[in-house]
Amino acid sequence: MSKIKILPSLLAADVGNLRGGVLRAAESGADALHIDIMDPHFVPNISFGPDVVRMAKAAAPELYRNVHLMMLRPDRYLAPFAEAGAQTIQIHVEADCDIGNTLIRIREIGLRPAIAINPETDVIRLKEYLGIVDEVLVMTVHPGFGAQKFIGECLDKVRWIRARKPDLDIMVDGGVNGETAAECVRAGVNMLVSGSYLYKQADMKKAMEDMRNV
Ligand code: DX5
Ligand code: ZN
Numbered sequence: 001m002s003k004i005k006i007l008p009s010l011l012a013a014d015v016g017n018l019r020g021g022v023l024r025a026a027e028s029g030a031d032a033l034h035i036d037i038m039d040p041h042f043v044p045n046i047s048f049g050p051d052v053v054r055m056a057k058a059a060a061p062e063l064y065r066n067v068h069l070m071m072l073r074p075d076r077y078l079a080p081f082a083e084a085g086a087q088t089i090q091i092h093v094e095a096d097c098d099i100g101n102t103l104i105r106i107r108e109i110g111l112r113p114a115i116a117i118n119p120e121t122d123v124i125r126l127k128e129y130l131g132i133v134d135e136v137l138v139m140t141v142h143p144g145f146g147a148q149k150f151i152g153e154c155l156d157k158v159r160w161i162r163a164r165k166p167d168l169d170i171m172v173d174g175g176v177n178g179e180t181a182a183e184c185v186r187a188g189v190n191m192l193v194s195g196s197y198l199y200k201q202a203d204m205k206k207a208m209e210d211m212r213n214v
Helices: 015-027 050-059 079-083 097-107 123-129 152-164 180-187 204-212
Strands: 005-008 033-040 065-070 090-091 110-119 135-139 170-173 189-195
Touching: 005 015, 005 170, 005 204, 015 033, 015 050, 015 110, 015 204, 050 079, 065 180, 079 090, 090 097, 090 135, 090 189, 090 204, 097 110, 110 170, 123 152, 135 152, 152 170, 152 180, 180 189
Parallel strands: 005 189, 033 065, 065 090, 090 110, 110 135, 135 170, 170 189
Antiparallel strands: 005 033
């Protein structure tokens, strides 16, 4: 498997200086930026819209934009996020739309399709999509908020997916820090999202290097 990639989650940046949060990730050598889009029908919170993705592209054009749609109807918002500069679009298997068709449309508009799964959802629901995505996002917290506690049982899903797909990108999101990162990588993860842990570091670059070498 390729080297471990680290994605700081912009949700954990200072909301009064999101542009600074993007620049900090870029200057620290992040492999990509994880941008959380929430609607209150899918999670009990609201976060960013397409303009934040556009700002990230303007601030650091070379920093890859991984956009996590925690939305009930992600199928209605593909065009605005594509136009704003999303490069990977992650939709949830729990969303209320035609999942397979939405993943195909993401690829048709030239972006990288990914499927995300919540902690309480049976991994078997991913099976029919594993052949048409480039990446799976296994949530290791209940989505909606940063700085929650890592749910280790979710790594069983990672092992299940990795056993079937040796080359697929598998990402985890939620509660990832210097310690839990090692467990994730042992289970077969190759992409780590980390929000509150990375943004509170004095030296984000070093924290990311340590995570790459766990
Ligand atoms: C949670 C979001 C995460 C969040 C992770 O709903 O999807 O991306 O920012 O934050 P930490 O790393 O603080 O758990
Ligand atoms: Zn996320």
